[in-house]
Amino acid sequence: MxxxxxxxxxxxxxxxxxxxxxxxxxxxxxxxxxxxxxxxxxxxxxxxxxxxxxxxxxxxxxxxxxxxxxxxxxxxxxxxxxxxxxxxxxxxxxxxxxxxxxxxxxxxGASLRQRLTEWFTARPQLLSRAFGLYRLLHPALPARLRPLPRPPRVMGQPATGNQGATTATLFIGCVAGAYEGPVRDALARLCTAAGVELRTPAGQGCCGAIHAHGGNAGEAARLGRRNREAFAGSDTVLTLASGCHEAVAAAVGASALDAFGFLDRHRDRLRFAERRERVALHLPCTQRNVVKSVPALRRLLASVPGLEVVELDAGFGCCGAAGTAMLVDPEGAAEYRQPLLEQFAASGATLLLSANIGCRLHLANGTAAPVQHPLELLAAAVR
The missing domain is CATH 1.10.1060.10 (Alpha-helical ferredoxin)
Known part of the structure; x- marks a missing residue:
């Protein structure tokens, strides 16, 4: 029986x-x-x-x-x-x-790699030092020990001189602290052109999306509370990474705005020089399905005279970065990425743009071509 x-x-x-x-x-x-x-x-x-x-x-x-x-x-x-x-x-x-x-x-439970990723991203200062060491060692490391591209040189925090104008505060995040210095500088330049004062509050950190996606709801909630305290009193909190936006919005409320949507509201104040170039645009899943800032981005790029934009749509609908997926399953993530890289190579574009830091790092690790945040191109063209 x-x-x-x-x-x-x-x-x-x-x-x-x-x-x-x-x-x-x-x-x-x-x-x-x-x-x-x-x-x-x-x-x-x-x-x-x-x-x-x-x-x-x-x-x-x-x-x-x-x-x-x-x-x-x-x-x-x-x-x-x-x-x-x-x-x-x-x-x-x-x-x-x-x-x-x-x-x-x-x-x-969770894998060791997932737990280590969560532990480091929850500690911005330690993560910054770790990325500083990674930058130094990157050229000498074998390919299997280079899961991410080499971080750029450390840049100062963005600030604008438009005192008394419209004010916005900037969410930085965790990995972006080491990798998005050029993007923050680009946003500061665009805000200056739009008459907006940009500030960067202290005490902020990881948005917690990596932790939430990994099932670590408790730590995600703790990180959300920390950001809520850091941005208390901020009427406008700008996000640069589409993958962070939802978690930031859950922490700070309606004051969270995607940078593209915010700049699109001030588009009448922005003037761009002609830029005759073909660029490829990757639209991250979070930007399309969660933040929904694709129309604003398209309008901003269309404001640059002479710019030709080719949108990448090959493959399976996702680049495979997917939070920590590119770290815990690099082979699977590379399979999702490959059709997009092949389409990019065949497009004749000189530059690849993507608005989410995870997608951008994942794509950059598969091509020698430059990969940037769209704001970097817009800032280079603004007059």
Whole structure:
């Protein structure tokens, strides 16, 4: 006689109930399948949004036992949220994914690489020193020990001289502290041209998106509280990375604005010199599906006379960077990236633009061509 199945835990589990409530909005129509990068690549139902929703719901109801294979399907979701953008039932897939990963992490823990990444990004000063050492050692390191491009030279914090004008504050983040000095300088120049005073509050740090995506909800909440305190009293908080924006907005509220949207509001004050050049534009998943600042970016780029923009759309719909995916699964991330790099190489463009730091670092690590934030091009052209 087979052994009896253990009785389901009778204690209430608010997280499990929340997963079920979110999952029950899915009508299993399958409209998400064509836009899902992981499903497009492998054509496996378990690698689709509705497959993962069904899996998370079954785990929450204790209808099936968690397995390593099931965990892998959840892990391999890139979190692009293209499914959310096309869902007729309004399923909040991003929220469901984070809840499911939080419950899985409580059960299984996280990999050493994930935990180290979270530990360093939560400590900006230590991370800055680590990147300083990485910059020095980068030319001598073998390729397998160069997961990210070489950081640029350290630059000062941006400041503008428009005292008494419109004021905005700048969110920096964690990895961006070492890598986005040129981008911050570009934003400062554009703000000066638009008559905006730009400030950088002390005490801020990582937005917590990396931690939330990895299921570390507690640390993500702590980092959010720190940023809320740092930006207390700020009427406008500008973000440069589309992947950080949602977490910053959750921390500081409606004062969080994407830099493109903010500059687009002041576009009548900006004048650009002619720039006859063909550039390639990569539109990150978070910019398209979460921040939705693509129209503002297009308008700003269209304001540069002579500029020809080629939008990259090859491949699976995601570059594969996906938070820490490019670090914990570099081979898989490179597979998603390759079609975009091939399209870029064939486009005749001299420059590759992308508005999310993770995407930009991932793309730059696969090509010798220059990869920049769009604000760097706009600042170089502003008069």
């Amino acid at each position: 087979p052994p009896a199945m253990p009785a389901p835990d009778a204690r209430p589990d608010p997280a499990a109930a929340a997963v079920v409530a979110l999952a029950d909005r899915c009508v299993q129509c399958g409209l998400c399948l064509p836009v899902c990068p992981t499903y497009t690549r492998g054509r496996l139902e378990a690698e689709s949004p509705r497959g993962r929703i069904a899996l998370a719901r079954a785990w929450a109801l204790q209808a099936i036992e968690p397995t390593a294979i099931g965990d892998r399907h959840l892990d391999q979701c890139l979190g692009c949220r293209s499914c959310e953008a096309v869902c007729p039932a309004g399923v909040e897939y991003g929220a469901l994914l984070q809840l499911a990963r939080t419950r899985r992490r409580t059960r299984r």
